Amino acid sequence: DVKVTQSSRYLVKRTGEKVFLECVQDMDHENMFWYRQDPGLGLRLIYFSYDVKMKEKGDIPEGYSVSREKKERFSLILESASTNQTSMYLCASSLQGRAHEQYFGPGTRLTVT
Amino acid sequence: KQEVTQIPAALSVPEGENLVLNCSFTDSAIYNLQWFRQDPGKGLTSLLLIQSSQREQTSGRLNASLDKSSGRSTLYIAASQPGDSATYLCAGGATNKLIFGTGTLLAVQP
Numbered sequence: 001d002v003k004v005t006q007s008s009r010y011l012v013k014r015t016g017e018k019v020f021l022e023c024v025q026d027m028d029h030e031n032m033f034w035y036r037q038d039p040g041l042g043l044r045l046i047y048f049s050y051d052v053k054m055k056e057k058g059d060i061p062e063g064y065s066v067s068r069e070k071k072e073r074f075s076l077i078l079e080s081a082s083t084n085q086t087s088m089y090l091c092a093s094s095l096q097g098r099a100h101e102q103y104f105g106p107g108t109r110l111t112v113t
Numbered sequence: 114k115q116e117v118t119q120i121p122a123a124l125s126v127p128e129g130e131n132l133v134l135n136c137s138f139t140d141s142a143i144y145n146l147q148w149f150r151q152d153p154g155k156g157l158t159s160l161l162l163i164q165s166s167q168r169e170q171t172s173g174r175l176n177a178s179l180d181k182s183s184g185r186s187t188l189y190i191a192a193s194q195p196g197d198s199a200t201y202l203c204a205g206g207a208t209n210k211l212i213f214g215t216g217t218l219l220a221v222q223p
Contacts, residue, residue: 048209105156
């Protein structure tokens, strides 16, 4: 079975802090994704990576950056956390190409106070 | 730009009933359509993936269909159980990236 894990289930940070969210997949998938999920807005893509050190902006990249130094690990970075970044963050992975299923991690509920 | 809509937003049914969840999309160039289940506060669990060359997929009590010409997909759940209570999301895309609907919250009453 594909397994996607995220470093924390719950996280509370203060405004202005630098925040790292980590995602690891164990199925040698080329593609990895970061989404945020908010009530009434659904899932929105923040960033996408299709290979090591390769990244592409999604629909809402402002205020975020990403890092993919190894194939299995994709990190989301909030350089200076703000209260409007309080959300559920979901990581996903898939094989390369457009025909493949996306598999999701358990999510990280981030609260910025 | 692809838009995905799910109707109804919420649905409550008695246990044992067969039900259909609907998903509409605006761009017929969609390449695949994926259905997910999400329990409260949890991540998404993939249920079924239908590729554009397919018309339906089945897994246990679940059957999903895809009609690209009409821009619609349906998820059929047979003999619903209280354990099926969750939010069901559909997502489609023409590339690696998926566009998600906002989901249908299903409650199956015992």
